[in-house]
Amino acid sequence: MARRRKKRGGLLVVSGFSGVGKGTVIKKLMSEHPEYAFSVSATTRAPRPGEVDGKDYFFVAPETFDQWVEEERFLEYARFFNRSYGTLKDHVEELRNAGNTVILDIEVEGAMNVCRLCPDAVSVYIIPPDAKELVRRITGRGTETEEQITNRMIKAVREADIVDRYGYVVVNDDVDATAAEIHALAQGKGGARVPREEALKLTKAVQAELTEILKDRGNRDIIPV
Secondary structure, three states, X not given: OOOOOOOOOOEEEEEEOOOOOHHHHHHHHHHHOOOEEEOOOEEOOOOOOOOOEOOOEEEOOHHHHHHHHHOOOEEXXXXXXXXXXXXXXXXXXXXXXXXXXXXXXXXXXXXXXXXXXXXXXXXXXXXXXXXXXXXXXXXXXXXXXXHHHHHHHHHHHHHOOOHHHOOEEEEOOOHHHHHHHHHHHHOOOOOOOOOHHHHHHXXXXXXXXXXXXXXXXXXOOOOOX
């Protein structure tokens, strides 16, 4: 008797404000559901101590990365401070064809490109319950300078205008509940806990609060774009 072909896995695109707890939610989701696989990105940066090629990243030379861009091998890619990062089409397809639901943890520009190329992707943007909680999470790390904290807040203010391009907006007020919610959305078995319009209003409220906080910190020229 012929072997049954594995059902092709899904594609879950996850973005969120810096400090919103996205990484923690994704780890919870993967620990609860073994069918998920995290997409490994290609990068031109050097490996850090303990990092393994093919597990943490695909480490490649800049000229190799540029060649792959020319060959259109990426679903999306970005360049930051002379370093390049990208999601390889073949890698994602291999995981999906093995029956895994692939998770892409990427920035908004890349997310929109993936959704354009893969219409079946489920896109989720994670927001905090309020601006003060986001600031608490960002500053609570204790590993960043004031400038880095400010830059993260500015980025959040600007990203707030793009959130409505995602299929779902999820409020991370509890890691377990948020992971369960995203799993249901990815499987097409439920809706968001907070209705979309309410979540978008909350996003705008967070944007306004962050803008005021930034002004109070001396950044009076912050304007959402």
